[in-house]
Amino acid sequence: MESNLNWKEYVITRAIRAAGYSTILFVVLIFYFLLVEGLPTLAEVPLSNLFSIRWYPIEQYFGILPLISGSIIVTLGSAIVAVPLGIGTAVFISEISPRWAREILKPLVELLGGLPSVVLGFLGILILAPYLRVLLNLPTGLTALTGSLLLGGIALPTVVTIAEDALDAVPRAYREGAWALGATRWQTIWRVTLPAARSGVLTAVMLGIGRAIGETMTVMMVTGNAPVMALSLSAIFSPVRTMTSTIAAEMGEVSNGSVHYHTLFFIGMVLFIISLIVNVTASAVVFRSQKRAEKVLS
Amino acid sequence: MMTKKPLFNRNLTQKLGFSLLTLMAAMTVIPIIVVVVYIIYAGGGAVNWEFLSGLPHDGMRQGGIMPAIVGTFYLTLGTAAFSVPIGIAAAVYLSEYAPDNWWTRLIRIAIINLSGIPSVVYGLFGLGLFVLFLKFGTSILSASLTLSIMTLPVIISTSEEALRSVPQSFRTVSISLGATRWQTIRRIVLPEALPGIITGVILGLERAAGETAPILFTGAAFFLPRLPHSIFDATMALPYHLFVISTQIPEMPFQIQYGTALVLIIFVLGMNIFATIIRSRARARRQW
Amino acid sequence: MNEKIVIENLSLQYDDGTESLRNISLGIPENAITVLFGPAGGGKSSLLRCLNRLNDLSEVKTMSGRIWLDGENILDPKTDVIRLRRKVGMVFARPVVLPMSIRSNITYGLEVMGEKRRSRLEEAVERSLIQAALWEEVKDRLNDPAIALSGGQQQRLCVARSLALEPEVILLDEPTSGLDPISTSKVEASLQEIKKNYSIILVPHSVQQAARTADFAAFFLQGELVEYAQGKTIFTAPTDKRTEDYVTGRFG
Numbered sequence: 081m082e083s084n085l086n087w088k089e090y091v092i093t094r095a096i097r098a099a100g101y102s103t104i105l106f107v108v109l110i111f112y113f114l115l116v117e118g119l120p121t122l123a124e125v126p127l128s129n130l131f132s133i134r135w136y137p138i139e140q141y142f143g144i145l146p147l148i149s150g151s152i153i154v155t156l157g158s159a160i161v162a163v164p165l166g167i168g169t170a171v172f173i174s175e176i177s178p179r180w181a182r183e184i185l186k187p188l189v190e191l192l193g194g195l196p197s198v199v200l201g202f203l204g205i206l207i208l209a210p211y212l213r214v215l216l217n218l219p220t221g222l223t224a225l226t227g228s229l230l231l232g233g234i235a236l237p238t239v240v241t242i243a244e245d246a247l248d249a250v251p252r253a254y255r256e257g258a259w260a261l262g263a264t265r266w267q268t269i270w271r272v273t274l275p276a277a278r279s280g281v282l283t284a285v286m287l288g289i290g291r292a293i294g295e296t297m298t299v300m301m302v303t304g305n306a307p308v309m310a311l312s313l314s315a316i317f318s319p320v321r322t323m324t325s326t327i328a329a330e331m332g333e334v335s336n337g338s339v340h341y342h343t344l345f346f347i348g349m350v351l352f353i354i355s356l357i358v359n360v361t362a363s364a365v366v367f368r369s370q371k372r373a374e375k376v377l378s
Numbered sequence: 379m380m381t382k383k384p385l386f387n388r389n390l391t392q393k394l395g396f397s398l399l400t401l402m403a404a405m406t407v408i409p410i411i412v413v414v415v416y417i418i419y420a421g422g423g424a425v426n427w428e429f430l431s432g433l434p435h436d437g438m439r440q441g442g443i444m445p446a447i448v449g450t451f452y453l454t455l456g457t458a459a460f461s462v463p464i465g466i467a468a469a470v471y472l473s474e475y476a477p478d479n480w481w482t483r484l485i486r487i488a489i490i491n492l493s494g495i496p497s498v499v500y501g502l503f504g505l506g507l508f509v510l511f512l513k514f515g516t517s518i519l520s521a522s523l524t525l526s527i528m529t530l531p532v533i534i535s536t537s538e539e540a541l542r543s544v545p546q547s548f549r550t551v552s553i554s555l556g557a558t559r560w561q562t563i564r565r566i567v568l569p570e571a572l573p574g575i576i577t578g579v580i581l582g583l584e585r586a587a588g589e590t591a592p593i594l595f596t597g598a599a600f601f602l603p604r605l606p607h608s609i610f611d612a613t614m615a616l617p618y619h620l621f622v623i624s625t626q627i628p629e630m631p632f633q634i635q636y637g638t639a640l641v642l643i644i645f646v647l648g649m650n651i652f653a654t655i656i657r658s659r660a661r662a663r664r665q666w
Numbered sequence: 667m668n669e670k671i672v673i674e675n676l677s678l679q680y681d682d683g684t685e686s687l688r689n690i691s692l693g694i695p696e697n698a699i700t701v702l703f704g705p706a707g708g709g710k711s712s713l714l715r716c717l718n719r720l721n722d723l724s725e726v727k728t729m730s731g732r733i734w735l736d737g738e739n740i741l742d743p744k745t746d747v748i749r750l751r752r753k754v755g756m757v758f759a760r761p762v763v764l765p766m767s768i769r770s771n772i773t774y775g776l777e778v779m780g781e782k783r784r785s786r787l788e789e790a791v792e793r794s795l796i797q798a799a800l801w802e803e804v805k806d807r808l809n810d811p812a813i814a815l816s817g818g819q820q821q822r823l824c825v826a827r828s829l830a831l832e833p834e835v836i837l838l839d840e841p842t843s844g845l846d847p848i849s850t851s852k853v854e855a856s857l858q859e860i861k862k863n864y865s866i867i868l869v870p871h872s873v874q875q876a877a878r879t880a881d882f883a884a885f886f887l888q889g890e891l892v893e894y895a896q897g898k899t900i901f902t903a904p905t906d907k908r909t910e911d912y913v914t915g916r917f918g
Binding site (some may be wrong): 109164168266295 | 388389391392395398399400402403405406407410411413414416417463464465467468472475481484486487489490491492493495496499500501506507510511527534558559560581585589595617618621625639642643646649654
């Protein structure tokens with residue numbers, strides 16, 4: 081009985097530990113498969129081709145710069161929407177709104193986070209794109225702008241939730257101290273609460289942007305998918321194509337092991353590395369600020 | 379300085395500032411409500427028993443979406459089968475066993491990293507590992523495995539939080555009564571953390587149910603007017619179906635498109651609301 | 667007098683440098699209440715937590731010395747700690763009832779031990795509740811959640827929970843610190859009752875409680891054992907100046 085118990089305990093403990101370590105294994109596996117399928121690109125496609133501004137795989141043009149520029153312009157556009165709106169909403173929820181409003185707002189924002197991106201893309205095609213086309217008098221409504229607006233909606237919940245957590249974590253004593261010195265609530269928000277929460281807010285912005293770079297379905301559906309190099313700001317009003325939507329749109333049609341196939345994996349590898357940098361930096365910011373908070377509070 | 383003017387200005391600034399923030403919050407929230415209400419309004423007419431239980435025909439322009447509903451259900455179950463045990467076990471490891479060392483930090487970085495990888499990159503990985511290398515083909519199995527790795531970080535982080543919120547004193551008491559660590563976890567910690575864990579699991583599966591990009595090349599079928607026969611069969615799925623009928627099929631009736639979108643958001647938001655209810659009920663009942 | 671536990675040159679230091687013990691040697695008699703008292707941070711709780719190896723859960727930096735329980739060194743790494751903890755029960759400062767029914771709180775320890783026979787479990791519930799002077803108050807509602815009991819009842823339930831395992835030693839870490847005077851006297855009365863069959867080691871929450879309950883008493887100050895004697899001696903005629911200052915209320 082006793083030894084039976086120990087044996088069972090040993091096996092279960094081992095299994096639990098294995099599950100914990102499996103997360104490392106998955107990251108390694110993902111990176112490994114991206115490398116194995118993506119790196120051959122460097123041998124098959126001359127660098128001058130790969131880093132050119134023409135993406136036209138049928139004629140062996142594998143320039144990924146237009147795709148990168150497409151991703152950048154759509155992501156920047158979404159950040160312009162999501163960052164001020166997200167931080168503003170977070171401040172409203174955490175600092176101003178009465179309790180009942182907070183109880184309604186938070187689940188609604190979470191609900192937006194739960195909406196499948198394909199639904200937003202669908203509404204983008206049917207409603208937003210035609211509306212923008214008429215409003216701005218454009219030849220097509222499927223543009224970087226449409227994508228940016230919808231992507232902003234996708235990044236918003238991330239920004240709001242994390243920024244709100246950060247604001248919430250600012251000790252109440254800070255605010256009371258500022259009030260006691262005669263500051264208005266508005267001054268307190270700007271001069272005390274937001275600066276105290278700045279690393280968390282920064283994390284929110286970074287993770288929101290990370291979410292936008294990686295988003296696939298919405299951008300594929302509404303940005304028009306034209307792999308054109310975005311050279312000026314006016315590109316926001318024309319169709320673009322991002323890295324993610326290129327993979328999603330073309331992977332289904334390539335033959336396994338072809339140059340085109342390898343190049344799509346290469347793009348995936350670039351995306352993986354970008355998300356790695358964004359997420360590890362964002363969490364490092366949080367980690368450092370936690371350490372600082374521990375020092376201050378202990 | 380001594381006049382009342384600056385004071386007035388301060389109050390005016392605050393008023394303007396608060397109005398601006400209120401406006402921003404409204405701009406965030408009102409579109410969400412409009413979107414959901416509009417989809418219910420525009421799609422409600424299409425959703426009837428025939429639509430839910432029928433097979434698509436006439437190039438999907440007629441009939442129902444039953445195979446897509448069932449497919450999404452299968453994919454969600456398949457995802458749960460892999461991600462729930464691994465995710466909860468990993469959360470138990472991090473909350474109950476993991477020492478504070480370099481390896482544990484590495485696990486945490488891995489989880490953060492998994493949560494940030496773009497969904498389409500998961501699709502590539504699933505294609506490389508499950509479809510081609512392990513030769514599972516484009517199938518429910520490949521798609522479920524891909525989705526389950528994608529949902530792991532959500533399940534792990536919410537479950538860990540739930541486990542950590544169980545008071546340490548319960549563990550100390552249980553150990554002092556001669557229970558082993560695992561007995562303590564199974565009899566005390568897990569049952570107390572269960573509502574939080576269920577919430578995390580549902581939120582993770584909700585994400586899996588709504589995703590399209592990871593299943594594009596791992597298990598989604600463009601058109602399959604029957605139910606899949608086994609886990610090695612490809613399947614239709616609601617999000618992919620919505621993508622197909624809104625971009626790939628010309629002259630698609632709007633009603634069917636909105637109806638499909640409505641069924642998808644009911645499926646996904648239903649899970650979301652269910653999770654929220656479980657969480658708030660457990661919070662109300664909690665005694666510590 | 668039989669010595670149940672013999673502590674030999676025990677030293678202990680935590681990772682974070684808090685509360686530690688320095689070279690403690692002490693013999694704890696059978697069937698008596700031994701009180702460990704002194705100002706906070708003196709090492710009383712740490713010593714208690716050594717006696718059932720609960721310190722295994724904490725970040726201990728260094729530990730040396732030996733603790734003999736019935737001639738067995740329990741600090742030996744080969745000791746079966748699960749068996750040890752069944753032999754040495756513990757009651758904590760704040761009553762922590764497990765989130766389950768009154769009955770299950772008591773049967774928990776037996777069940778994790780593998781006891782499945784209902785008759786044995788039922789017998790243990792009644793016996794331990796009677797010993798902890800709680801039976802009359804709860805016998806009709808054993809299936810109610812334990813959290814519904816009052817603070818004093820919860821603490822007596824915690825005592826009963828340790829008694830259910832039929833331990834030989836019971837450790838109590840300020841068991842009445844959160845209780846009102848009436849509940850406190852009930853707990854103290856039940857201690858006087860159960861000491862006939864057990865060795866009890868108590869960290870009291872006040873000098874008064876120490877004086878009321880102690881058969882033997884040990885005075886701890888900053889990790890050192892200052893004085894150890896019979897209860898009636900130490901509270902009336904302490905030999906060490908520091909003990910005298912403490913028991914007469916000049917500090918602490």
